Amino acid sequence: MNKLLPLMVILLSLSGCQTTQTMFPPAHKVMLTGDTLVFDAIITGETVLEAIRIARESDKPVKTLRITSPGGEIASGIELGYFVKENNLDVEVSRLCFSACANYVITAANKVTIKKDALVGWHGGARQSDELWKQSVNPKDHEELLKYINRLRAKETIFFSRIDVDPNITVYGQTSLKRCQSSETTDGWYYSLSDLNKMGVTNVEVQGELAASAEYMGETVHSCLMPSIEQS
Secondary structure, three states, X not given: OOOOHHHOOOEOOOOOOOOOXXXXXXXXXXXXXXXXEEEEOOEOHHHHHHHHHHHHHOOOOOOEEEEEEOOEOHHHHHHHHHHHHHOOOEEEXXXXXXXXXXXXXXXXXXXXXXXXXXXXXEOOXXXXXXXXXXXXXXXXXXXXXXXXXXXXXXXXHHHHHHHOOOHHHHOHHHHOOOOHHHOOOOOEEEOOHHHHHHOOOOOEEEOOOOOOEEEEOOEEEEEEEOOOOOOO
């Protein structure tokens, strides 16, 4: 698994490009078990639309989303978050919910249950700095990339306003002077329950200790615990 994938634009077509990078996501599992929607996949337009369709076609209301995901596309993650919020879904994490999954699904949940040895981690978002975004593409594409990112930033801002969660939850691990990644090399970071409450993510239950690493598709995602944050 490419650990930068959760924040990459998976299919990015920039005007004037001679070539377009196409990444094919691996097989996924999206299914309904009783009143629980199981989502084990990278967050893409395809997997999110499939999940919403399955829920809508169910003959009984879906109450819980059981998710395992390393993240994925920002816009698709926001739409999945709206679906979770609008349907007042509980979210259960048995293994991993990272980056876009944490940004937009955990924050929108009615209740979050994090199982023993599972990891919920953040990796950045649309609000991260232009310089970080520019690292993902050829310099000649920077202008078009930032136009697209600014559209995502507007979409993300509206989303966090509607769910009443601090939008900086996606970037504190990059912007805080006390960020844990300044002393540790990890793929992302996670927050204490106290800090999650400060940012508007309440009703979170951890069944065991918060995990600092998790396996997904044969690779390990590493995360570090953020020191207590100070909101401006």
